[in-house]
Amino acid sequence: MTITTLGFDADDTLWHNERVFKLTEERFAALLAEYTEIDHLEERLLAAERRNLKHYGYGIKGFVLSMIETAIEVTDQKVPASILSEILDAGRDMTTHPVEPLPHVADTLLAVKDDYRLILITKGDLFDQERKLAASRLGEYFDAVEIVSEKTAATYETLFDRHGSGAASAMMIGNSVKSDILPALEAGSHGVHVPYEITWAMEQAEVPIGADRFHTIAHLGELPDLLQRLAP
CATH class of the missing domain: 1.10.150.240 (Putative phosphatase; domain 2)
Incomplete structure (x- = not known):
């Protein structure tokens, strides 16, 4: 799909x-x-x-x-x-620490935003997540922003139905295997793991090697090429 x-x-x-x-x-x-x-x-x-x-x-x-x-x-x-x-x-x-976007982020969002619906899906404190998004100046790239209490398969099913054409035609991109990848795969979406230098102990999980629709990229700058390879 x-x-x-x-x-x-x-x-x-x-x-x-x-x-x-x-x-x-x-x-x-x-x-x-x-x-x-x-x-x-x-x-x-x-x-x-x-x-x-x-x-x-x-x-x-x-x-x-x-x-x-x-x-x-x-x-x-x-x-x-x-x-x-x-x-x-x-x-x-x-709560006042400067927000520093990772390399390739702005360029990648700009490169894909005209061809896909972009949804920011994050968990955490509402006030702080809104602060960081505003400070990052990345909000303009997203069609919707969802701040949730937990990321589960049901969460992704609901959000991708609400803002897209369903989980089966969606891709979730993130650094946490536990929160961003495994539940997205369970929902039927693609999951793209972008490893970060530090992983909180509560977010650690085994990478689902060989799982259908699972992908790994070294940084967000590799996302456009991955999407091009997956295009029908």
């Missing part, structure tokens, strides 16, 4: 994002260095994030609350208020 609709992930597909979280984790570790070992702290923070996803969802706010919870836990509830204040400052700094 002819591909008519392209879905794009945002964070670490269109612009750098995980770098900001890693820098903040390093800042968090420095604040609590006298209370616990760094490796142990990383494990505790990840466990808190995993527990809190169902309460706070994805994004900076949930991350900051998980850091505060972890700080309370590893200090046996003795964490100084000054450290909690610095954690909050770190979270605020994340």
Whole structure:
């Protein structure tokens, strides 16, 4: 079936994002260095994030609350208020961090936008995702923007029906195998993996080598050639 609709992930597909979280984790570790070992702290923070996803969802706010919870836990509830204040400052700094588009992104979106419907499909905090999209200046390339709480096969079926001609004639492009590729393939779409230098532990999954409609490209600049090869 002819591909008519392209879905794009945002964070670490269109612009750098995980770098900001890693820098903040390093800042968090420095604040609590006298209370616990760094490796142990990383494990505790990840466990808190995993527990809190169902309460706070994805994004900076949930991350900051998980850091505060972890700080309370590893200090046996003795964490100084000054450290909690610095954690909050770190979270605020994340919300104002410059948005840096990845290489080839703008040129690729410009190259394909006249031939396909382009849908931005991202998960996370509504306010922060809208901020990053505005700061990236990439919004003009998209026919629709969808900020969702989770990416599942049902999510892609619904969105590609809403904005395109169905999942079977759509392609989802992103850096997360777990969120961008596997559920899109399950929905019947093409899935294009664009690896990023860092993958959050909660987004790691095995690449579906040999799966029908699965593709890998080194960067978004290779997308137009892939679409040309798949054209009927």
